[in-house]
Amino acid sequence: MEKTENSFIDLPNPRKDIEDLHPYSAPLEGRRNLLRLDFNENTIGPSPLVIKSLRAISRDEISIYPEYSGLKEKVIETLIKQNSSVNINSSEVGIFNGVDAAINAIFHAYGDSDDLMLTTSPTFGYYTPCAQMRGMKINSIPYEGKDFQYPFNSICEFIAQNNPKILLICNPNNPTGTRLSPERIIEITKLSSKTLVVVDELYEAFTGDSVLPFVDFQNTPNLVVLRSLSKTAGLASLRIGFAIGHSKVINIVNRVTGPYDVNSFAVIAAFAALKDQSYIDSYVNEVLEARTWIKDQFEKYHVKHHIDGGNYFLLWPKSNPKQVEQKLKSSGILIRNMDKKKNLKGSIRVSIGTIEQMKRFWSAFKIVDEV
Numbered sequence: 001m002e003k004t005e006n007s008f009i010d011l012p013n014p015r016k017d018i019e020d021l022h023p024y025s026a027p028l029e030g031r032r033n034l035l036r037l038d039f040n041e042n043t044i045g046p047s048p049l050v051i052k053s054l055r056a057i058s059r060d061e062i063s064i065y066p067e068y069s070g071l072k073e074k075v076i077e078t079l080i081k082q083n084s085s086v087n088i089n090s091s092e093v094g095i096f097n098g099v100d101a102a103i104n105a106i107f108h109a110y111g112d113s114d115d116l117m118l119t120t121s122p123t124f125g126y127y128t129p130c131a132q133m134r135g136m137k138i139n140s141i142p143y144e145g146k147d148f149q150y151p152f153n154s155i156c157e158f159i160a161q162n163n164p165k166i167l168l169i170c171n172p173n174n175p176t177g178t179r180l181s182p183e184r185i186i187e188i189t190k191l192s193s194k195t196l197v198v199v200d201e202l203y204e205a206f207t208g209d210s211v212l213p214f215v216d217f218q219n220t221p222n223l224v225v226l227r228s229l230s231k232t233a234g235l236a237s238l239r240i241g242f243a244i245g246h247s248k249v250i251n252i253v254n255r256v257t258g259p260y261d262v263n264s265f266a267v268i269a270a271f272a273a274l275k276d277q278s279y280i281d282s283y284v285n286e287v288l289e290a291r292t293w294i295k296d297q298f299e300k301y302h303v304k305h306h307i308d309g310g311n312y313f314l315l316w317p318k319s320n321p322k323q324v325e326q327k328l329k330s331s332g333i334l335i336r337n338m339d340k341k342k343n344l345k346g347s348i349r350v351s352i353g354t355i356e357q358m359k360r361f362w363s364a365f366k367i368v369d370e371v
Contacts, residue, residue, distance in 0.1 A: 042234035043353030099241035172309025
C-alpha cells in the first residue's frame with residue numbers, strides 16, 4: 001500500500017488532557033563523572049553491602065519474575081528501630097517503582113476529571129502533570145515570606161471551603177526546604193474526610209520531621225506517606241519507593257499498578273541497604289555537618305541563601321543563574337537553575353553532599369560569582 005504524507009496525522013487521537021500536557025522532564029543525560037549537585041541524590045553511592053548483593057544475583061533471580069516477600073516487614077522493622085512510636089503493619093505498605101510511580105498511581109486511583117488537587121508553590125514539579133493526566137483542576141498556594149513558610153491557614157481555609165480530592169504536602173519541601181510539623185499535618189487531615197492528604201517524605205531523614213510516629217491509620221485513613229531509598233541509600237537508578245497508609249487506600253492504589261513493576265535488582269538492593277542502616281545514618285550525618293559548614297560560608301561572605309530542611313539549599317548569585325550553571329558545569333559541577341520557578345527568580349538550587357564536596361563547590365562558586 002502506498003504511504004501518504006499525512007499517514008501519521010491519521011493516528012487515533014490521544015485524550016485531550018494528554019495532548020495539552022506539558023510533561024515533567026529533567027536533564028538527566030551526560031551527568032556521569034561530574035559532581036552531581038543538581039538532583040539531590042546521594043553523592044557517594046550505596047552501601048558496599050548493596051554492591052555485593054547485586055554482584056551475587058543468580059541466573060534464576062534474573063530469569064524469573066521478582067518476589068517481594070519480607071520487604072514490607074523489613075521496611076517496618078527499620079522504621080520502628082528509628083522511632084518505637086511507629087505503629088504500622090504490612091497491609092499498610094505498598095512497594096512501587098520509585099515514589100514517582102506511587103504518586104502517579106495515587107492520582108490514577110483517586111483523581112478524576114474536574115476534581116481539585118491542592119498543593120503549594122514552588123514544589124516538586126511532578127505533582128502537576130500527574131493531576132493534569134487525570135483532567136484535575138489545580139490550585140497552588142504560594143509559600144509565605146522570604147523564609148518560605150508553609151501557608152497553613154490558607155491551606156486550611158481552602159480545604160474547609162472546597163474539599164479538594166488530593167492535597168500534596170512535600171515535607172520538607174523541594175526546593176525551599178520548608179518544614180511542616182507532624183502535629184500540623186494531623187490537624188489538616190481532620191479538616192475533611194473527603195481529602196486524601198499525601199505527604200511526600202523523601203527528604204525526611206535530613207530533618208527528622210516524619211508524621212509516621214504520630215499517626216494511627218485506623219483513625220486517620222485519609223493520610224498517605226511516601227518514602228524512598230533514593231536520597232539516603234543511594235538507590236536512585238534502581239527506582240524503589242514506598243507508600244504507607246490505611247490498608248484500604250494502599251489496596252486501591254495497588255490496583256492501578258502492574259503486578260511486577262518493581263524489578264528484582266531493586267528488591268535485592270533494598271534488602272541490603274536496609275540491613276546496613278549504619279551506613280545510611282553515617283552519610284546523613286555527614287550531609288548535616290556539610291550543611292552547617294556551607295551555611296557558615298554564606299553568612300561569612302554575605303551570600304544570599306536559604307537553607308532549611310532537606311539535603312539542598314537555594315542561592316541567589318550576583319551573576320545570571322544560567323551563566324553560573326554553565327560555568328560551574330565547565331568546572332565539573334552540576335547545579336539546578338531555578339530562575340524560571342515561580343517565586344524563585346534569580347536562584348539556583350544546590351544539593352548537599354559531603355564536606356569535601358561542599359568545599360569543592362564553594363571554591364568554584366566563589367570564582368564564578370566573584371564572591
